Amino acid sequence: MSSAHPDAPLRRLTLTEVFAAFEAMHGGEHWHWTPETPPFEIMAGAVLVQRAAWTNAERALDRLRAAGALSPEGVLALPVAALEELVRPAGFFRTKARKLRALASAVQEHGGLDAFLGSPPEELRARLLAVWGIGPETADAILLYAAKQPAFVADAYAARVFRRLGLGPDRDSYDAWQAWFVRQLPVDPALWARLHALIVLHGKRRCRKRQPRCADCLLLGRCPGAITAPERGLP
Template sequence: MALPSLTRVFELLLERFGSQSWWPADDTFEMMVGAVLTQNTAWRNVELSIAALKEAQVMTPLALHRLEHQELQVLIRSSGFFQRKSQCLKNLAAVICRDYQGRVDSFLGGDLHAVRQRLLDQPGIGPETADCMVLYGAGLPIFVVDAYTRRIFSRLGLLDAKARYDMVQRYAMQHLPADTSLFNEFHALLVELGKVCCRSRNPRCEACPLNQHCRSAFSR
């Protein structure tokens, strides 16, 4: 079986699921907060935390910076790992307030590599979280890799299941045009496919729009 091109994969996913309009947030800082909160948890849990932060009127860098750790932990408890995540958010808010006069656009300003490294320098922010902020927050073209991406690319036969984050990212960016809108939509579509069809256990191959191109589906 010939391997499908990533462009064809994108086309099939878009045809099946339509535009995902991701990332759901009222502003860039809310998007960044969501990227931290969604680490190791389902988005529905993040939505509860975001709603609590908005209700408390602390969804700004300055408000989070001034908020006590214990208060923040209560507000984001639904997202899990709330102690670690509160520390990350407090640090992020402090840096934005101290070094960038509270301006999120200034914090995310610069070329792709500079912005990405700035984010990676912050405690609690790894490659996936940083890349989400680069793509959805700064609007710069970088391909976000997550567990869904690895699973789907592996089952399609494109990459080994144990391929490192940077290897998966490099593969995608070598086979797709460097387009922010494309990377944005593709990431969201892969997440949707992973939730609906390409599950870690009991995948629904019969309902998958990629099943005619998937080595894993043919082997079942």
């Protein structure tokens, strides 16, 4: 990739400018989690979407819901084989069934959903990270969307999009990206959830991993990582 305007240095974008552009491009688009989404649905979705498209995770969630199993008790009440069958559309169904059971067990061991999610944020994050199959990104998604705690989800979409925009930390680790965002934003879980949603939408709709749709991106003229049509061999 090369600069869209090689003759004139681009002024570095601010986060405010980037998010204003994301809002203008994606503000009206559907996001799967709202403040009304039941917390365990968010938790299960955060597990099921690992290495899967959201549409497939959603199919698994629909099946769990229809089976009355979209709760910690419901997950634990199912025989393992039945749970695996329900989550099959999300892929890696044996692993994901095991993760869901581990998560549901952790919730029940800590007094149920309200008590679990009501734990102090650092405690909750540590408990989530102690669950088999839950890493920082899934833990932070649960903290942010289900517990409504300030945990910025610095996922692969964020790293890709912001790196192309010429922004970001020196290192590319999850922790480095998370710290980079947190340092610049007011502590506001609702805002962080909104920004994360906008980043993911932008990463899916425009700033795709392969063949980003730069011609349709409002940041084209300010983005050092933009791919212009001639570079792609397009007319």
